[in-house]
Amino acid sequence: MSKCLICGNLIQPFISFGKMPIANGFLKMEQFKKEYFFELKVAFCPKCTMVQLTEFVDREKMFHENYAFFSSTSKMMSEHFKEFADEVQSKYLSQKDPFVVEIGSNDGIMLQNFAKKGIRHLGVEPSKNVAEIAKGKGINTISQFFDEELAHKIVKTDGQADAFIAANVMCHIPYFHSIVAGIKILLKQEGIVMFEDPYLGDVIEKTSYDQIYDEHAFVFSVSSINYVFQQHDMEVIDVSPQEVHGGSMRYIIAHKGVKKVSKNVFIQMEREKALGLNLPETFDLFRNNCEKSRDSLKTILVDLKNKGKKVVGYAATSKSTTVLNYCGITPDLIEYICDTTPLKQGKFSPGMHIPVFSYEKFVAEKPEFALLFGWNHAKEIMAKEKKYSDSGGKWIVYVPQVNII
Ligand code: SAM
Numbered sequence: 160m161s162k163c164l165i166c167g168n169l170i171q172p173f174i175s176f177g178k179m180p181i182a183n184g185f186l187k188m189e190q191f192k193k194e195y196f197f198e199l200k201v202a203f204c205p206k207c208t209m210v211q212l213t214e215f216v217d218r219e220k221m222f223h224e225n226y227a228f229f230s231s232t233s234k235m236m237s238e239h240f241k242e243f244a245d246e247v248q249s250k251y252l253s254q255k256d257p258f259v260v261e262i263g264s265n266d267g268i269m270l271q272n273f274a275k276k277g278i279r280h281l282g283v284e285p286s287k288n289v290a291e292i293a294k295g296k297g298i299n300t301i302s303q304f305f306d307e308e309l310a311h312k313i314v315k316t317d318g319q320a321d322a323f324i325a326a327n328v329m330c331h332i333p334y335f336h337s338i339v340a341g342i343k344i345l346l347k348q349e350g351i352v353m354f355e356d357p358y359l360g361d362v363i364e365k366t367s368y369d370q371i372y373d374e375h376a377f378v379f380s381v382s383s384i385n386y387v388f389q390q391h392d393m394e395v396i397d398v399s400p401q402e403v404h405g406g407s408m409r410y411i412i413a414h415k416g417v418k419k420v421s422k423n424v425f426i427q428m429e430r431e432k433a434l435g436l437n438l439p440e441t442f443d444l445f446r447n448n449c450e451k452s453r454d455s456l457k458t459i460l461v462d463l464k465n466k467g468k469k470v471v472g473y474a475a476t477s478k479s480t481t482v483l484n485y486c487g488i489t490p491d492l493i494e495y496i497c498d499t500t501p502l503k504q505g506k507f508s509p510g511m512h513i514p515v516f517s518y519e520k521f522v523a524e525k526p527e528f529a530l531l532f533g534w535n536h537a538k539e540i541m542a543k544e545k546k547y548s549d550s551g552g553k554w555i556v557y558v559p560q561v562n563i564i
Pocket residue numbers: 222223226228230262263264265268283284285286289303304305306325326327328331332
């Protein structure tokens with residue numbers, strides 16, 4: 160029996176998705192034989208309510224100089240992070256010469272908004288290729304993993320921060336206590352932490368099990384986040400649900416007792432209880448829903464194949480790795496996946512080895528059916544593909560329900 164990474168209590172595994180490869184590990188044919196797999200199993204902690212993986216992939220295997228996720232591929236995310244940066248600036252940076260630190264800053268999608276305004280900033284981004292892109296845009300970036308030790312070094316060289324920000328990275332870090340201890344050291348007494356990640360409430364309500372993959376060591380809720388930060392004498396002072404990435408939660412945190420706690424925090428924690436996010440039964444039901452979703456999707460794809468229809472995947476997202484491998488979607492069911500990321504094109508999807516081609520192939524071939532792996536970018540994709548849909552192209556979706564639209 161494993162112990163909780165947050166509180167040390169015994170955790171209760173509730174689903175295994177089986178053997179999984181690295182979600183962003185797009186690979187060439189000659190690499191198939193040496194592909195790395197681990198068991199993707201998820202557990203719930205009945206004491207602190209944190210949902211977490213039971214087995215972790217070494218960070219260097221996921222975040223390196225060939226990291227395949229480039230934040231700026233989505234225009235909508237770029238707009239979203241501008242709004243995030245504006246909120247930080249307008250609400251929390253009125254002091255003289257403020258200093259902002261972002262971890263997981265990737266290609267600078269967020270920090271560019273501070274850099275343009277001449278605000279002192281630092282990006283901490285271990286994946287060298289994306290960090291180089293940010294540096295090229297004039298964004299101060301160091302290519303290292305953030306933890307308590309690095310926090311001490313940053314304080315020595317740059318001083319403490321007024322704002323510590325992060326998006327879609329806090330949930331990636333199993334050594335979470337070291338991160339929070341680092342934040343405690345780095346943050347000024349009046350400073351704030353603002354970060355967002357996919358939200359457990361949305362995952363449960365939408366059966367969006369594809370939010371679970373190697374990089375996502377945790378699926379957070381307000382209750383579990385408040386528990387961790389309280390252990391470091393900090394507290395959640397406000398929360399705000401976000402539509403991005405299929406449903407995220409933004410957390411605003413401060414040193415304990417320094418700022419007023421908004422009633423939004425208590426309201427959201429009550430909602431979580433009403434949703435049963437503190438009860439093991441909720442996760443048993445989730446497992447049943449995942450199994451139903453998997454079986455329906457597989458049935459649709461096999462039926463279409465038997466009818467001689469051509470199906471392709473749309474967007475080789477990290478999430479698609481869980482869906483493809485859990486459902487056993489082989490290249491005979493999906494001919495290829497189209498994706499706009501050059502680093503993924505010409506390679507094969509992790510585990511199931513479906514070829515990834517450029518978006519232009521999709522435009523040229525207009526296949527009859529497209530399986531929407533990029534459902535979290537649906538608004539942007541549907542607007543872009545209006546012509547495809549209007550001319551009879553059909554979308555296979557699986558969140559919140561398996562359907563053809
Ligand atoms: N913030 C961007 C966004 O929301 O689009 C990028 C998110 S990406 C999914 C996660 C990023 O976190 C990767 O670029 C990865 O290299 C970085 N990362 C992983 N562990 C980290 C750590 N300990 N410290 C700082 N960055 C980390």
